[in-house]
Amino acid sequence: MEPVNPMLIFKQMDEIKDEIKSKQPLVGSIENLINISQEYKETNPIFEKRIIELSKEFPKVQRMRADGNCFYRGFFYALFLFLIQSNDKDSLTYFQKKFAFFRTKLEKRYGEFIMEMFCDSIDDVLLSIEQKTLDEEKLLDLFNEQMTSESIVAYARFLTSTYISENQSTFSFYVPMGMTVSEYCKQNIEPMEQEADHPEIFSLSSALLDESTGLAIQKIDGKVNENYQTLIFPNQDSNPKFNLLYRPGHYDILFK
Amino acid sequence: MSLREKRLMSELKSLTQKTPDLIKIVKTENLMTWLIEITGAEKTLYEDETYTLQFRFDTEYPLKPPEVVFLQESPVHPHIYSNGHICLDILDESWTPALTVESVLLSLISMMSSCKKKERPPDDSSYVRAWKKNKFSPKKTKWFFHDNKV
Numbered sequence: 425m426e427p428v429n430p431m432l433i434f435k436q437m438d439e440i441k442d443e444i445k446s447k448q449p450l451v452g453s454i455e456n457l458i459n460i461s462q463e464y465k466e467t468n469p470i471f472e473k474r475i476i477e478l479s480k481e482f483p484k485v486q487r488m489r490a491d492g493n494c495f496y497r498g499f500f501y502a503l504f505l506f507l508i509q510s511n512d513k514d515s516l517t518y519f520q521k522k523f524a525f526f527r528t529k530l531e532k533r534y535g536e537f538i539m540e541m542f543c544d545s546i547d548d549v550l551l552s553i554e555q556k557t558l559d560e561e562k563l564l565d566l567f568n569e570q571m572t573s574e575s576i577v578a579y580a581r582f583l584t585s586t587y588i589s590e591n592q593s594t595f596s597f598y599v600p601m602g603m604t605v606s607e608y609c610k611q612n613i614e615p616m617e618q619e620a621d622h623p624e625i626f627s628l629s630s631a632l633l634d635e636s637t638g639l640a641i642q643k644i645d646g647k648v649n650e651n652y653q654t655l656i657f658p659n660q661d662s663n664p665k666f667n668l669l670y671r672p673g674h675y676d677i678l679f680k
Numbered sequence: 681m682s683l684r685e686k687r688l689m690s691e692l693k694s695l696t697q698k699t700p701d702l703i704k705i706v707k708t709e710n711l712m713t714w715l716i717e718i719t720g721a722e723k724t725l726y727e728d729e730t731y732t733l734q735f736r737f738d739t740e741y742p743l744k745p746p747e748v749v750f751l752q753e754s755p756v757h758p759h760i761y762s763n764g765h766i767c768l769d770i771l772d773e774s775w776t777p778a779l780t781v782e783s784v785l786l787s788l789i790s791m792m793s794s795c796k797k798k799e800r801p802p803d804d805s806s807y808v809r810a811w812k813k814n815k816f817s818p819k820k821t822k823w824f825f826h827d828n829k830v
Contacts, residue, residue, distance in 0.1 A: 537691070540690070615773060
C-alpha cells in the first residue's frame with residue numbers, strides 16, 4: 425500500500441477551511457430558524473422535529489461561522505446586541521465597570537502591551553454603544569471585520585482562561601487527569617479555534633454575567649425523550665437576556 | 681498604524697530594552713521580517729554555537745503565529761529540519777495571541793537545551809526533498825507533535 429502523503433492530507437484540510445471561510449461570514453444575517461430544520465430533513469428527522477419545536481419560541485437565528493470560535497464570538501455579539509437594543513444605562517455601566525476591572529487583571533497576567541489590542545477592541549465597542557454611534561447593522565459589519573472580530577474572540581479566550589485559573593477549586597473537576605489547570609488553559613482555551621465546552625461557558629458567564637443578566641443555551645442533541653433542553657448561566661436562577669442555540673459542536677444566536 | 685505594527689513596535693521596544701541572555705537582535709529595519717541570533721546555553725550540546733532565525737509576520741499576527749525558520753546552517757536537533765523548518769507546537773496549533781517573539785525564542789533555546797543527542801528528525805531527507813520542489817512555508821506543514829520533551 426502506498427503511504428499517505430501528509431502534505432496531501434493537510435492540503436485537503438486547508439481546502440475545507442478555505443471553503444468554510446468563503447461560504448460562511450464570521451457572523452451571518454438574521455434568518456428563520458426553520459431554515460436550519462430543513463437541513464436535517466433527509467439526515468436527522470429527530471433534529472428536524474426538535475428545531476421545529478424550538479422555532480415556536482425562537483423563530484429567528486443568526487449563524488456564526490463554524491471555525492471553533494463560534495461560542496466566544498456568539499457570546500460577545502449577543503451581549504453587545506443586548507446592550508444596543510435594551511438601551512439600558514445601568515446595564516451598560518455595569519459592563520463598563522466589569523471590563524475595566526478585568527483589563528487591570530489581564531494586563532497584570534499577560535503584560536500590558538500584549539493585552540492592549542484585545543482590551544481596546546472591547547472598550548471601543550462599549551464607547552460607541554455609549555455614544556449611540558453603533559447600531560445593529562454596524563455591529564454586524566464590525567464582527568465581520570477579520571482583525572476586530574478575532575481580537576474580540578481572543579479577548580474572550582483570555583478572560584475565560586484567567587477566570588478558570590483564579591477559581592481552580594471550582595474548575596479542577598473538569599480538567600483531565602494528569603493535566604494542570606494552567607496547561608488546560610494554554611492548550612484548550614487560549615489557542616484560537618479550540619472549541620468551547622461546558623467549563624468555558626460556565627467560566628465566561630460567571631466572569632461577566634449575574635442574576636439579572638444571564639445567558640440561556642437551548643440545547644439540541646440526539647437524546648431520546650427530550651425536546652430541547654434549556655441551560656441557564658451563570659446559574660439556574662439568572663434571568664436570561666440573550667439566547668444561544670447549541671447543536672453538537674456548534675453555537676448560533678437565537679431570537680424570540 | 682495597523683494593530684500588527686503597533687504590537688510589533690511594542691515587542692521590539694521591550695525586547696531591545698531588556699534583551700535576554702543568548703539572544704541578539706540582528707536586523708529589524710523591515711518591521712515584518714526580523715533576523716535574530718540565538719546562542720546555545722552553557723553546558724548543553726549547543727554551547728557557544730550561534731544560529732540565525734528569521735521571523736516573518738503576516739497580516740494576521742498576533743492572532744496567527746509568525747513564520748519562524750533557521751537561516752543557513754540550522755542546529756542539528758530531532759525537531760529541526762536541515763532546511764531550517766522547526767517542529768514546535770507553539771508555532772502551530774498551540775500558538776496563542778499572548779505569545780511573543782521573546783517567548784518563541786525562549787522556547788527554542790529551552791528545546792535545544794534539553795536535547796540529549798544531536799540528530800535530525802527521522803523524516804528529514806523526505807521532508808526536505810518535498811520542500812525543495814515548491815519551497816512551501818513551514819506554516820503550510822501539518823506537524824505532528826508526538827514528543828514535547830525532547
